[in-house]
Amino acid sequence: MSRPSCPRCARPLDHCLCALIPSLDSRARVLILQHPSETRHALNTARLAALGLRNAELLVGERFDDLEERLARPGYRSCLLFPGEQAQPLAGFAEQGVEPLLLVVPDGTWRKARKLLYLNPSLEALPRVALPEGLTSRYRLRKAPMEGALSTLEAVVAALEIVEAPRRYDALLAPFEALIDGQIAAMGEETFRRNHGE
Structure with a gap:
């Protein structure tokens, strides 16, 4: 029998994250396309x-x-947040116009995110932007598949802090940190240190 879950955050009710989830405004619009x-x-x-x-x-x-x-929404300049040879720095792209950005963010493994691009040709047609090099994920339970790999949430926070500077969006990371802390607590500190070298 499955435990009852929160209809909003989809977490088990005894681990609901809603109290930690902020409600933040941004000039930029974020469209996340999640692989099922x-x-x-x-x-x-x-x-x-x-x-x-x-x-x-x-x-x-x-x-x-x-x-x-959705991509032709009036008043916005659309771009795809996805690294690659054609990607330009997000900060430079944001400075090229006065309209707010419509930031399209694929969510999935690298392979599945590429599949989303392949299956939706209008994504491939968008200007591609990338975050600065050297960013490090806070997800301490998994080794990143490549340098600079971030979770979707971390990528959105980093992107918004570039295009909406000096406004901060790190409050979005509070439920993410709570999830990680909960996973570490469930495995035990000793197991965590042994398996993850901290």
């Missing part, structure tokens, strides 16, 4: 980002039929 396999992930940081930002939306799927209309 990520909805079952214990952290599901994309959901935390969408819940904590008033100007964010989370869509789950592989193909998004109305994506072109």
Whole structure:
């Protein structure tokens, strides 16, 4: 029998994170496209980002039929937050115009995020932007697959702190930190130190 869960944060009721999730405004709009396999992930940081930002939306799927209309939203300049050779620094792209950004963020493993791009050609057509090098994930329970790899939530926070500076968005990380602390507590401090070298 499964434990009852919170309808908002989808966590078990005895581990509900809603009290830690802020409600922050941003000039930029954030559109998170989540691969369906990520909805079952214990952290599901994309959901935390969408819940904590008033100007964010989370869509789950592989193909998004109305994506072109969403990307053509009046008053916004759309861009895809995804690294690659064609990606330009986010800060430079943001400075090139006065309109707020519509920041499109794929959520999934690298392979599944690339699949989202392949299945939705309008994403490939967007200007691609990247975060600065040298950022480090706070997710202490897993080794990043590559240098600078962040969770979706961490990437959204880093991006907003660039384009909305000097405004801060690290309050979005509070439920993420609580999830990590809860996982460490469940495994025990000694097991954590032995397996993760801290």
